[in-house]
Amino acid sequence: MKKYFLLLAILIAIKTSAQKIYGTVFNAKGDLLPYSSITIKGTTNGASANNRARFAFNVTPGTYTIVCQHVGYTTQEKAVTINSHDEELVFILAEQKLVMKEVVVKSNGEDPAYQIIREAIKKRPGYFKQVNAFTCDLYAKDMIKLRHLPTKIFGRKIPDADRQEMMLDTLGVGIIYLSESVAKVAIQQPDKFKMQVVSSRVSGSSGFGFSFPTFISLYQNTVTIFAEQLNPRGFISPLADKAISFYKFKFLGSFWENGKEINSIRVTPRRDYEPLFSGIINITENDWRIHSFDLKLTKKSQLEIIDTLQITQFHVPVNDEVWRVKNQLLHFNFNKLGIDAIGNFVNVYTDYNVAPNFAKNYFDRVIIKYDTNVNKKPAAYWDSIRPVPLEKEEVKDYLVKDSLFERQKDSAISKTAIDSLKKKQGKVKVLDVFWSGISRTHYSKLHTYNWGVNSLLKNMEYNTAEGLVLNVGGYYEKNLPAARRLTVMPNIRYGFSNAHLNAWTDITLRSRDMELDKKIKREEWAFSAGKRVSQFNKESPITPLVNSISTLLYGDNFMKTYENIFVATGFTKRYESGLRFSIKALYEDRIPLNNTTKFTVFKRDSVDITPNYPYEKIATQFNRYQAVIVSTDISYKPGQQYVQFPYRKVAIGSKYPTFTLNYTRGLNSIFGSDVNFDKWKFNVANDNNFKLWGLLKYNVGLGGFLNNKTVYIQDYQHFNGNRSTLAAEYLNSFQLSSYYANSTTAKFYGMAHIEHHFNGLLTNKIPGFNQLNWNLVAGTNTFYINQLSNHVELFIGLENILKIFRVDFITAFENGGRRRTSAISIGFGGLLGGTINKVVNTDKTNGF
Structure with a gap:
């Protein structure tokens, strides 16, 4: 019994030893001052006021001096x-009375702010690298709120069920995302970073929240904010080396704080449509460091996606020499397509240690790690540690959404919940299979699985070998024990002109490590078999849609195909080191497929129909034969980094290139195989973001045949050509090259795809044009086999047109310049177009 009394006494002592300081911040007129910084003097501990200017934080008994700041x-x-x-404390802050101190005005009338900024620029590199390493605690609260949601977007009605699920009112107003996180951050020069997320909470979800970037530093020449999509070039700091050539500065006066004079300077861009800030920055006198700032980015700052972004920071001394960020607020506005939204991302930094002692190998490949119980903390825990009080609508959001989530979770496997989920899907409509396709989930306590049927009309095509083609595809997916996932994809293809029916099935079995601290060793087994139609080039450079249009409208049947009865299997393994290994084996009974129709919309175009084989390279159709081929791929991306969630790791990339080596062997006499060859290929590919100078992308490679005793056209080295105005896959295609004329079995070849995205580097200097935010892109696509077979393309173009399109002017030189062509190509590129381009070119190959 004594043990329980002792435990109770300890708990009471703990409870009573932590009291709260709370209050509100006003200005002299009685207006609220939201997001003011509250600090315990002499420390980096404290809080941030919320949007209602309320603050609260816990302290132990004692005497404190509380400091309240607002820019x-x-x-x-x-x-x-x-x-x-x-x-309770109430702060009433007076407007800063700036003193215009006596300054020396230069003969040219230069504002004294420029000399202050020059001194700060000199100090910038030193402050950026002032400490070799540090740690700190971080609290983050992120909130995104809709102020209006239209009933329709692009003419499509937003279902009432979706509005209800987001818990919006009748005007489309409400919080759509609310999260809090507590983390320990560690940084070591020059580029080591690690964040351990101790606790995380997302309203109405068991997910993991966190905002990025963790720090925004004006002590860097170029400042990256959130993802690069906001501006891949980044934004030029007002303290950058050449800031004076980009910004105008105006000295507003100075004020005193704790015996230190602080200069207040207005920052204004010299030119619109440059990646520049505007606002106020406060610089300390003599040591010329950042005290605080309140800066804004707008569309005239080349800000993408959102309309405005306001950044506020307060810096405080950690010791006599070192100052660090105490509070950081990011506030954004978004108003497009009738959607009006705002967001507030508040970070509070405490307990800085500028002389940490890191254990050996503390900084590893995992740069962000979520603790096992990261999302298991009760509401009482958050109420006890939160340095930014919740606003009334946030309290309500947590209360309502968390209660609903718990109720749904508790009933997730009940018969009532299962019936509700089935009902929510609605009934299967037979007509859906013609256009939208069918995608369903079968809910069950023990055997939940997904299945679907692809759209028939969207997957119809036309070619001269099969005529009108009907493709029927479906899928079945189910999670299996031991963290495995089974996917089965049956396919049926019927050509109405040649009356050939082809059917095959692809099966994959994927496994993933689910133990928290184990190394990643993800595996995939794949098996395919049946009868199918394949392009001679297995990378399928021509999409069925492009070929259908070009054939019907112009008589250009560029896609060349053959039938094959096949069996294929493969194994792939991925390692945490960034190494990926795969081996594939393929048996094909290859059957020629000749033209059976010459139908075109305009009869005159039917004369342009060409044979259904690579006539540019081979004189006649091939005879039926068999092939057994084994292929091995090894790829490696050094420096791969990860985010580690409680039961999985997610790769987030590396600054280093991806190296890929392929070796393919055609085996003779096995299962009647007629082929006999050995070929290899080595590629290096990467993206290098040079910030203000743009983004460089490249894919270069070498290869050749070690043995070419018996090689059929399907196994040649093909260079992905393009004869369509619609651009083929960038960095993997030659936009003005023939599809097969340069296919080769040579012992050696080289190729390179290089393009530089200027991202506004030059176009933002053109008045009027810079408002469009269209960006210049230029580069080359080149391959070389020998003096009689080579190809060089030079291109220049504009991308980010309507955020989607890219238009290039291309000139190509073949075979030492003996043949020259020029053309315009249209593709997808830019803010949204880059994503569309990836989707269009994903999984378009035959796989084996």
């Missing part, structure tokens, strides 16, 4: 003694 207002301090009760 543009005089700092105020209040002493408070904490005993056994919470204490």
